[in-house]
Amino acid sequence: MSSSVLYDLPGPRGRRRNLIIGVLASLAIVGLIAWVIYRFNATGQFEQRRWVQFEYQAVQTELLNGLLATLKAAGIATVLALLFGAVFAAGRLSDHRILRVPSSAVVELFRAIPLLILIFFGYYVPLQYGWSISNLWALVVGLTLYNGSVLAEIFRAGVNAVPRGQTEAAYAIGLRKGQVLRMILLPQAIRSMLPAIVSQLVVLLKDTALGFIITYPELLTVGKTIGGRLAFGFPYVPAYLVVAAMYIGICGLLSACAWWLQRRLTRVRTTAAKPIPLNDVGRQV
Amino acid sequence: MTEFLNVLTDHWSLFGQGFGNTVKLFLIAGVGCLVLGVLLGAFRVSPIPALRWFGATYVNIVRNTPLTLVFAFLVFAAPKLDVNFDYFTAAAVALTVYTAAFICEVVRSGVNTVAPGQAEAARALGLSFGQVLLEVVLPQALRAMVPPLMSVMIAMLKNTTVAAGFSVVEAGAIPAYMAEFGEPQFYVLLWIAIGFLVLITPLVLLQRVLERKLAVAR
Numbered sequence: 001m002s003s004s005v006l007y008d009l010p011g012p013r014g015r016r017r018n019l020i021i022g023v024l025a026s027l028a029i030v031g032l033i034a035w036v037i038y039r040f041n042a043t044g045q046f047e048q049r050r051w052v053q054f055e056y057q058a059v060q061t062e063l064l065n066g067l068l069a070t071l072k073a074a075g076i077a078t079v080l081a082l083l084f085g086a087v088f089a090a091g092r093l094s095d096h097r098i099l100r101v102p103s104s105a106v107v108e109l110f111r112a113i114p115l116l117i118l119i120f121f122g123y124y125v126p127l128q129y130g131w132s133i134s135n136l137w138a139l140v141v142g143l144t145l146y147n148g149s150v151l152a153e154i155f156r157a158g159v160n161a162v163p164r165g166q167t168e169a170a171y172a173i174g175l176r177k178g179q180v181l182r183m184i185l186l187p188q189a190i191r192s193m194l195p196a197i198v199s200q201l202v203v204l205l206k207d208t209a210l211g212f213i214i215t216y217p218e219l220l221t222v223g224k225t226i227g228g229r230l231a232f233g234f235p236y237v238p239a240y241l242v243v244a245a246m247y248i249g250i251c252g253l254l255s256a257c258a259w260w261l262q263r264r265l266t267r268v269r270t271t272a273a274k275p276i277p278l279n280d281v282g283r284q285v
Numbered sequence: 286m287t288e289f290l291n292v293l294t295d296h297w298s299l300f301g302q303g304f305g306n307t308v309k310l311f312l313i314a315g316v317g318c319l320v321l322g323v324l325l326g327a328f329r330v331s332p333i334p335a336l337r338w339f340g341a342t343y344v345n346i347v348r349n350t351p352l353t354l355v356f357a358f359l360v361f362a363a364p365k366l367d368v369n370f371d372y373f374t375a376a377a378v379a380l381t382v383y384t385a386a387f388i389c390e391v392v393r394s395g396v397n398t399v400a401p402g403q404a405e406a407a408r409a410l411g412l413s414f415g416q417v418l419l420e421v422v423l424p425q426a427l428r429a430m431v432p433p434l435m436s437v438m439i440a441m442l443k444n445t446t447v448a449a450g451f452s453v454v455e456a457g458a459i460p461a462y463m464a465e466f467g468e469p470q471f472y473v474l475l476w477i478a479i480g481f482l483v484l485i486t487p488l489v490l491l492q493r494v495l496e497r498k499l500a501v502a503r
Contacts, residue, residue: 005396005404005422007332007414018332026335043366112485113478114443116450116457124460124470202349209351213450220354227361236362244350244358251349281387282436284348285444
């Protein structure tokens, strides 16, 4: 632990003390896990009847369909949010006040409104006027507006992270505004913000679970259906554990991908821009 | 326009109850996630490998789990484990458990922004561990922690709306009630959006002020 700012390398006495605390902490953690397992066992969560339906092909297909519905919503929303973000980032970076001010207002507004309320706009409002809009699109509208606004901020930060000298040099050799953006700024900015974009996609994927609230048949909704079956003893616990494992697996892979990109970026240095920080927690909550 | 205003004035008590519960949930979960998050953060920077492992595992699991899933587990699955909460408590626990993972990250990266040389110099002067922590490391780390901590809290305030999907009468649940009265939902949702802007704007302004005040040249 010489890497920590808080502690020096421990001496013999410190090592002994750390060992004792470590053993006690390990015991506490093992105790906690044992208690959880005991609780599961005492309430019969390990019983065969509660798990047997995961062996049925129909249930596996059900889970797969839920996963596909989740990925579909996430996929459509990703494409639209990237477009939305690109348009409004361009607006905010514009030299013209008339574009800059409304773009800033839109981005700030949609970042301040809770995502669920944005989804409700897509869900309740068409319902009221009798327009038929599927709850997939209600979910996609909400995800696009919110994540698009966050992405617009990432894009703007990415373009701003390219040192001024690059722009000045590009103008000096006679490039026009569009050329500077297309040939000089964007290629470097995209490299510096790619990890942050990927980590925002994890957030988007997680947020598709809000589709549960407007009864979009995504993974979490399927989990509740599977858990609510009387014939299998209401296996909510096994159902949610399986669903959680699926979410954690996919999101974990994407997060790992973002970290890999970030490390690669600092190693390869194909851009003059500083990487956009990945661990911006406010964005991820 | 009058119709727009009437939506609020006719249902004043529902909006009051809704936003009242939102604020209550925010305050309770806010204290809860700060306590749990700081504890987990302390685990992550401790010299005990078992505790560091526990903190890291917690963060990695919770960070990749949707908040809605945490809610669903506490509301539907926990009773099957003979753990019974009422809906409001379940919502507060879900927000606490989820947000604590992000607070933990703030604490960890805050402590890590302090250059090791600072603590080394402090130890070289003969300060004790407590003194190093309280006089040298924490004052610097706190400055780095406050702005992201505010962002997490703002995000948590917005996340309280998820509780609406799990039978808590808070701001996000207002549209479902209004649907029964047949009120124009567009206006209802606009009022809710305005309500959140009113709640969030002071927090954002406070964050900007603190950020400027606490900025240090390194």
